[in-house]
Amino acid sequence: MTTQGWCADRLGDWVKKNPTKGAKDARDKLEGDFGIKLKYSKAWSGLKVALDQIHGKYEESFQLLFNWAAQLEQTSPGSHVQIELEKIGDKNRFKRVFVALKACIDGFLAGCRPFIGVDASFLHGKYTGQLALATGVDGHNWLYHIAYSIFDSETEDNWTWFLENLHKVIGDPPGLVLCSDAYKVLEKAVGTVFPQAKNRECMRHMYNNFMKHYSGDVFTDHMYPVARSYTDYMFKWHMKKLFVYAPEAIDYLQEHHGRIWYRCGFAEDSKCDYLTNNVSGSFNAQIKHLKGLHLHELVDKIRELIIEKMYIRKKLGQQWQDGILPSVMKDLNLISNNLKVVKVKVSDEDFAEVTLLDEWNNQMRHTVDLKNQNCSCREWQITGKPCKHALAWILSNRGM
Structure with a gap:
């Protein structure tokens, strides 16, 4: 031997x-x-x-990828698998593949908020391309797998192709949001394929890029408060602090980070106030150990991971009683237990003026409209969950 x-x-x-x-x-x-x-x-x-x-041999993996696609389309009708080749000399070579399982497509359209994180990461096997992901968030704030793809590099052509295939399977849901990092090629592709969607930029990537050019306590103290502010008033208040300290920093943000990265700019129909693209990072962490596999194995291992996750969540969902989801109840209870109510003044059946103490013990007053489920702080409209001002009124009226 x-x-x-x-x-x-x-x-x-x-x-x-x-x-x-x-x-x-x-x-x-x-x-x-x-x-x-x-x-x-x-x-x-x-x-x-x-x-x-x-x-198996690396060279055989590409043919096995076609076999896998044919089997998937047979066993899961309605799933979308697209494999593209390119001709080099007299040979056809693998170029890219896109996969969206039928159950993932239906689940996203029927039960998820219209928020999609888009990202890519390096593969480290013999094929050293990129694994691209489209991930969402379900009603329980759990990562939801929508689609994945493999291509050689993050070019505008590859991203446009990926997003075009994604558009084929999900269309243009009302209030759709696509969130990605500061990569200009991807930003342009999103604008081309999903012109009606809100194009958000991951605050974490934006902040890291920004802090390479500017540093100081003013930026560390106000950049995230700028992003977290739901109202124009607070957004402008924090931005003014930055402007007074370094006017050129505002010009930099407008020139290099023109997409939406701040909550006061979020539309109210997506019901998702995420500032970062962490959903994509979570998916990458789940499949980190798979990235050295041959391509036919990689796409199938991701499929197995998805179906296992869906089954586990189905079993958990069957245990829940009708009503508000456990994670939402947990959030609302946490907020309710930490309210600092000064006064609640009811002005009509569905309207009240609520005054609370903020974290610095300043009195903040907002108007709550229960019938239309909104508050002048805008948090209820953006997240879809009652804000602390609405909860203060609801809890003060036990007959409500």
Whole structure:
């Protein structure tokens, strides 16, 4: 038996349990278990043979991707799988693939808020392309998988193709929001394919980019309050602090971060006040260990993860009683337990003026309209959940 064959036999089970480990780890494993010294090249060759035995040859993965797509379309009618090739010389080469399961499409349109986070991350297998994701948020604030794609790099053409396929399956839901980082190519593609959607920028990425150019307590004290402000008044108050300290910082924001990254600019029909694109980051964390797999395995492992998540949530949902979701009840109870009510003055059946103490013990007064479910603080309209002013009135009237 050759050295490579011997290494492969010993590494088989270890590779299955450690799919993200490399040749150095394999060499350390063999030296630790058998006390022999191996060249890195020998360990690498043995690891490659073991990987081929477990996952099949890399070159065969692309044909198996077509087989997988055909099987998926047969077993899950209505799912959207698009594989595109490009001709190089006299050969057809894999270019990109898009996948959206039928259950994910229907669930998003029927039961999720119209918020989608879009992002991509590097693959680290033999195919060193990008895994693109479209993720949403369900009613319980859990990450919801909508679609995923693989392509070679984050070009405008690839992002436009990805978003065009996404548009085919979800259309233009009312109040649709797409959130992404500060990548200009993606920003342009979103504007082209979803011109009616609200194009938000992830506050975390924006803040990191901004702080590379500007620093100081004024920025750390006011940038996030600017973003968190639901009203124009508070937004302008914090922006004025920045302007007085560094007028050029406002020009920088307008030139380089012109998309919506602040809550006072959020439309009221999406009912999602997320400032960041953390939903995409959460999905990336879930599939981090899969990114070294061959392409046909990668798309199928993601499919398996999605169907398992959907089943778990179905079982949990069956245990809940009719009414408000547990996570929403938890949020409302937390807010209710920390109210600092000064007074509630009712001016009509559905209107009241509510005065509360804020975190600095300043008195803040807002008008609540129960019938139309809104408050002058705008939090109720943006989130879809009663704000602290509405809760103060509701809790003060036990017959309500």
